[in-house]
Amino acid sequence: MPTALITGITGQDGSYLAEFLLEKGYEVIGMVRRSSTVTSERIQHIQNDITIVQGDLHDQSSLVALIEQYEPDEVYNLAAQSFVVTSWSQAVLTGEVTALGVTRLLEAIRLVNPKVRFYQASSSEMFGKALEVPQRETTPFYPRSPYGVAKVYGHWITVNYRESYALFTVSGILFNHESPRRGLEFVTRKISDGVARIKLGLAKELHLGNLEAHRDWGFAGEYVQAMWKMLQCEKPEDFVIGTGETHSVREFCEHAFGCVGLNYQDYVSQDPHLYRPSEVDLLVSNPAKAREKLDWAPRVNFQALVEMMVEADLKRLQEG
Numbered sequence: 431m432p433t434a435l436i437t438g439i440t441g442q443d444g445s446y447l448a449e450f451l452l453e454k455g456y457e458v459i460g461m462v463r464r465s466s467t468v469t470s471e472r473i474q475h476i477q478n479d480i481t482i483v484q485g486d487l488h489d490q491s492s493l494v495a496l497i498e499q500y501e502p503d504e505v506y507n508l509a510a511q512s513f514v515v516t517s518w519s520q521a522v523l524t525g526e527v528t529a530l531g532v533t534r535l536l537e538a539i540r541l542v543n544p545k546v547r548f549y550q551a552s553s554s555e556m557f558g559k560a561l562e563v564p565q566r567e568t569t570p571f572y573p574r575s576p577y578g579v580a581k582v583y584g585h586w587i588t589v590n591y592r593e594s595y596a597l598f599t600v601s602g603i604l605f606n607h608e609s610p611r612r613g614l615e616f617v618t619r620k621i622s623d624g625v626a627r628i629k630l631g632l633a634k635e636l637h638l639g640n641l642e643a644h645r646d647w648g649f650a651g652e653y654v655q656a657m658w659k660m661l662q663c664e665k666p667e668d669f670v671i672g673t674g675e676t677h678s679v680r681e682f683c684e685h686a687f688g689c690v691g692l693n694y695q696d697y698v699s700q701d702p703h704l705y706r707p708s709e710v711d712l713l714v715s716n717p718a719k720a721r722e723k724l725d726w727a728p729r730v731n732f733q734a735l736v737e738m739m740v741e742a743d744l745k746r747l748q749e750g
Contacts, residue, residue, distance in 0.1 A: 438509035445472035487531025517577035528580035605672030610742030622739035639704030649730035672715025
């Protein structure tokens, strides 16, 4: 039975990855930060099947101790300060966790067991003001937020440890991936939750920022399979993971409200305060390499993803 250590296991991706690895027969170790309140709703249904341990990407010694004690075969680093908007108000924290945290974890692996296979959660936000459309593995990075900058550091330090120490380290450059488990602060979930509240009479309007931003949106439950596939390859390589399609926030609104028979124009207003200081206008992937080398392709399309999220929020609010 192989053992996998997942940082950020209580997040959207961590919960789906844990489910997937359990089905594959893994022993799953989930790292969480010490806190008086641990947010574990996403993993409650599998809590008896996984081992939750305390550790922190700020703290080198805790990472070394975890690698020594649990001897993982694979490490998936999904932990980060991952909300782009917050990265402007907490830029130093974002750098400490999302950038330097990767180095601390790589150092722990190098010192304890260099045979561990390591996955780094890179991000399409690294492309930022995209210099090429669509974006692929060789597209230059031009990040437009402290989050994007920190992710670029995390990406390149992963490459550096691979080339400097011959570690099996890979980065998955994942484009936006959503689900009913997405945090309410993210725009897609803000929309699906807002639609459900308006439909049920719990709210009257929805305030959003830039409706013309375009993103490549897929289903997170499928993207974690690509993470695993990367670590099963004969040699470590980085991969772009996405759908190859792009849609605007406006389109997301239109379809989400349409799911419940409403017109988004009657309820959505744009708030200048919700715009980013520097916007990322267009992100769309070229996932050809993943299709060819990983035999991975998304099955849930944009419309099905939006409907899934709206239906889940309607059900949650009706039952709650």
